[in-house]
Amino acid sequence: MTMQDSHSLAPGRHSARTTTPGPVDQGADVQPYVTADGRRIGGVLMDLRNITLRFGGVEAIKNISFDIREGEIRAIIGPNGAGKSSMLNVISGFYVPQEGEVWFKGFRRGPMRPYQVARLGIARTFQNIALFDGMTVLDNIMTGRLTMMKSNMLQQALWWGTAEREEIAHREKVEKIIDFLEIQNIRKTPVGRLPYGLKKRVELARALAAEPGLLLLDEPMAGMNVEEKEDMSRFILDVNDEFGTTIALIEHDMGVVMDLSDRVVVMDYGRKIGDGTPDEVRNNQAVIDAYLGVAHD
Amino acid sequence: MNISAQPEQGLRSIPALLARNAVTYGIRPAYREKEFGIWQAWTWKEAQDEIRALALGFLALGLNRGDYVAIVGRNRPAHYWSMVAAQMCGAIPVPLYQDAVASEMGYVLGHSGARFVVCGDQEQVDKIIEAEEIIGAEGQAPTLEQIIYTDKRGMRKYDHSRMNALAHVQDEGRAAQQRLGGELDARIAELDYDSTCVMLYTSGTTGKPKGVVLSNRNIIETARNSSAFDGLRPTDDVLAYLPMAWVGDFIFSVGQAYWTGFCVNCPESPETMMTDMREIGPTYFFAPPRVFEGQLTSVMIRMEDAGRVKKWLFDHYMAVARRVGPALLDGRPVGLLDRLRYWAGRLFVYGPLKNTLGFSRIRVGYTAGEAIGPEIFDFYRSLGINLKQLYGQTEASVFITQQPDGQVRSDTVGVPSPGVEVRIADNGEVFYRGPGTFVEYYKNADSTASTKDAEGWVATGDAGFFEDGTGHLRIIDRAKDVGKMADGSMFAPKYVENKLKFYPNVLEAVVIGNGRDYCTALINIDLNAVGNWAERNNIAYASYQELAGHPQVYATIKSHIEEVNASVAQDEMLAGCQIHRFLVLHKELDADDGEMTRTRKVKRGVISDKYADLIQALYDGRDSVYTETEVTYEDGRKGKLKATVRIEDARVFPPAQPAMIQKVAAE
Numbered sequence: 001m002t003m004q005d006s007h008s009l010a011p012g013r014h015s016a017r018t019t020t021p022g023p024v025d026q027g028a029d030v031q032p033y034v035t036a037d038g039r040r041i042g043g044v045l046m047d048l049r050n051i052t053l054r055f056g057g058v059e060a061i062k063n064i065s066f067d068i069r070e071g072e073i074r075a076i077i078g079p080n081g082a083g084k085s086s087m088l089n090v091i092s093g094f095y096v097p098q099e100g101e102v103w104f105k106g107f108r109r110g111p112m113r114p115y116q117v118a119r120l121g122i123a124r125t126f127q128n129i130a131l132f133d134g135m136t137v138l139d140n141i142m143t144g145r146l147t148m149m150k151s152n153m154l155q156q157a158l159w160w161g162t163a164e165r166e167e168i169a170h171r172e173k174v175e176k177i178i179d180f181l182e183i184q185n186i187r188k189t190p191v192g193r194l195p196y197g198l199k200k201r202v203e204l205a206r207a208l209a210a211e212p213g214l215l216l217l218d219e220p221m222a223g224m225n226v227e228e229k230e231d232m233s234r235f236i237l238d239v240n241d242e243f244g245t246t247i248a249l250i251e252h253d254m255g256v257v258m259d260l261s262d263r264v265v266v267m268d269y270g271r272k273i274g275d276g277t278p279d280e281v282r283n284n285q286a287v288i289d290a291y292l293g294v295a296h297d
Numbered sequence: 298m299n300i301s302a303q304p305e306q307g308l309r310s311i312p313a314l315l316a317r318n319a320v321t322y323g324i325r326p327a328y329r330e331k332e333f334g335i336w337q338a339w340t341w342k343e344a345q346d347e348i349r350a351l352a353l354g355f356l357a358l359g360l361n362r363g364d365y366v367a368i369v370g371r372n373r374p375a376h377y378w379s380m381v382a383a384q385m386c387g388a389i390p391v392p393l394y395q396d397a398v399a400s401e402m403g404y405v406l407g408h409s410g411a412r413f414v415v416c417g418d419q420e421q422v423d424k425i426i427e428a429e430e431i432i433g434a435e436g437q438a439p440t441l442e443q444i445i446y447t448d449k450r451g452m453r454k455y456d457h458s459r460m461n462a463l464a465h466v467q468d469e470g471r472a473a474q475q476r477l478g479g480e481l482d483a484r485i486a487e488l489d490y491d492s493t494c495v496m497l498y499t500s501g502t503t504g505k506p507k508g509v510v511l512s513n514r515n516i517i518e519t520a521r522n523s524s525a526f527d528g529l530r531p532t533d534d535v536l537a538y539l540p541m542a543w544v545g546d547f548i549f550s551v552g553q554a555y556w557t558g559f560c561v562n563c564p565e566s567p568e569t570m571m572t573d574m575r576e577i578g579p580t581y582f583f584a585p586p587r588v589f590e591g592q593l594t595s596v597m598i599r600m601e602d603a604g605r606v607k608k609w610l611f612d613h614y615m616a617v618a619r620r621v622g623p624a625l626l627d628g629r630p631v632g633l634l635d636r637l638r639y640w641a642g643r644l645f646v647y648g649p650l651k652n653t654l655g656f657s658r659i660r661v662g663y664t665a666g667e668a669i670g671p672e673i674f675d676f677y678r679s680l681g682i683n684l685k686q687l688y689g690q691t692e693a694s695v696f697i698t699q700q701p702d703g704q705v706r707s708d709t710v711g712v713p714s715p716g717v718e719v720r721i722a723d724n725g726e727v728f729y730r731g732p733g734t735f736v737e738y739y740k741n742a743d744s745t746a747s748t749k750d751a752e753g754w755v756a757t758g759d760a761g762f763f764e765d766g767t768g769h770l771r772i773i774d775r776a777k778d779v780g781k782m783a784d785g786s787m788f789a790p791k792y793v794e795n796k797l798k799f800y801p802n803v804l805e806a807v808v809i810g811n812g813r814d815y816c817t818a819l820i821n822i823d824l825n826a827v828g829n830w831a832e833r834n835n836i837a838y839a840s841y842q843e844l845a846g847h848p849q850v851y852a853t854i855k856s857h858i859e860e861v862n863a864s865v866a867q868d869e870m871l872a873g874c875q876i877h878r879f880l881v882l883h884k885e886l887d888a889d890d891g892e893m894t895r896t897r898k899v900k901r902g903v904i905s906d907k908y909a910d911l912i913q914a915l916y917d918g919r920d921s922v923y924t925e926t927e928v929t930y931e932d933g934r935k936g937k938l939k940a941t942v943r944i945e946d947a948r949v950f951p952p953a954q955p956a957m958i959q960k961v962a963a964e
Contacts, residue, residue: 175333185568
């Protein structure tokens, strides 16, 4: 599959300005392994160490550490206001934590601009859909490839030489994603006219267009009905399986999280209260208390 | 180019036709498929290479003569190639309905004993595996040995010890050309007019599906005759979008396409069919009435939302079209002024409308499968679309009768197709025999014998009569559906249902009345049309069920029924079929619930059992009834739908006048 081949191009083009080279410390449990259904889980892709994030006097994240391994689906769950979205924003580099270190692919990451994040091979979707409503589905997805376009504005305006060749190549990639997510029938429809569930899918398509190594999904199934959730779950699994994309996601629907993810981080009031496989997390007393509430005497 | 004048020697199988086309039409397109937003094309030469590679791959996997190869997937070139490749190997292709649930597939797989299955994608593979388990649970020995899939997506995790991607099978076939080429050529040479071309399972409005065995003679003779009848050319384009398991698709996309050498275009996905059709602009088109109904409904909905000027233009010029369009199409004399008006109408309305519908280039269009509402039929005819009717069935390789150009009417199904003889039995049932008459029902000698007699006459199960003067056949109804009311007058439900279905709001109607004092109806609303109306009138609804039970919806449906009653009252034979009471069903009739066939024909027996409580209420005078209905979800799970359904009376009209009783064809 050409898509898969080209996939290896995207991540890894990190800039020396934003990262500090240094050795990765190999934790205890980072031996690559193969899951029961045949997926390869590699070494540590991102390591978050003792992260603390404050907004003024409010501590949104309190001294949290966990890692994301290559090829896995990593979920972050927790009740409302637990700090999940903040955590995702730290991972994406949008927030810079006051304390702690973010290690990505063996390098310590400093503050970055959004395009630098994109070039690192990190793409995301948003909790509140952030698409261009007036543009077609196709154009929206094409924006996912902007960072990879090299032709200058004049060439693009004249549709000449590099610009033309480039656009055709990018369009081909985008068409494969359209095919993958089965949205051929809305290719030319303005996004504003689409129902919510499809918009979510278009957002995923745009994120995939950037050919990310790490895909961040902020509540990909919020507000969906059962059928849409099933579709989205299948797409997330297929993305992970076909392209080997590492996925970190936030989700409220516990059934979905437990079915999809390899490992789960549980947050509550900015603290990490659980971390492990879905089964481990499900039987963790702290997690049960956080979700079901606990009697205060 | 008159192909039928060519010598037929040697052209006695589909693979032989393919070989001829690869030489004669080598660089002309044979298949197109839209993929990744672009139409990809294969010439006849390229198609031959692809099919040959696949056939060699089948041989390498051990496909034997006489094996059955099931094919389940949407219309894609690769699936058509699989059918021809199977034929090359001396095997028999068995296309299945891709939306069938696992248990239905299990039956067909078990009955045909298929050793190979070609699946479109992961979803179909899952269903086949489930179907195998069902067969196993019933104690039948498993026959399935190889699963071949077209779309690789999601298939990585499956046990591949007996599974292959179609592209890989082709690669292996190409590699095995030296080793197996001779064997394949020998098997192709063995094919003759009497070898089986395809086995198609009937959708079956009653009982289990039956495997209809069609020989090369059936398919090729039928394709030759029907291609000549309509003057089909190698430059024609068809859109292949109807289920591959349906005989119509096989005749059009394989039989006629290979005989004539025209191009088969496959849409990108079922949802993009309308867009793809507009892009291709087929010259030869085939659709069951529901497709035309659906298109007309969507046009009407959009016109409701159009501005006042557009709406006026549309209404005005459609009136002109209805008056003169059919006459122009049939070449009858039309006044100069009307010709000018029609010309202006074409500029403002018909041209753009036809373009939107994808009918700009259409030369010949057919509708069949069931009767089409005359108003729908006339709508397309009046636009200048040469839409015709044919009457046929799987057992006849489609064609029994069809309408010649210039003799098209909405109430007949035409004259016997070339080479086909038709006769009407004393009880009104239509019989036929011809070159397309099927060989047998697979493993079902009893049914074969009761359907086809020793002289080759086949009972259609439909009641009809030849019209005096024109020689056109008119079908009244399914012979077993035509009955008598309690007072002895004729009951022909289809006739009334078709009138009802013309209204965009009515998706489906089931009229009941056999042996009863009066007729009643179960109505299905069209969610598109009624939902659009509700939106424009600020009527909030949460579900299909709620909308269906809305008082204003009832009022609308009631007015439709009364209009139909008035029109039915004009027909002296059928005036008794006016609808006295009706209800709007709380769920859509669905093939998954066994209420319709996969070709969307209502199964009356199932409905009268399943909705017995509703039907009883229609006749005992109650004005509402509580009911629980079992529904099947797409994934096969079952649930219960509870509803209180209202029943209303409709006004009936006195019959036009008791004229002399004509001979009733379906007595």
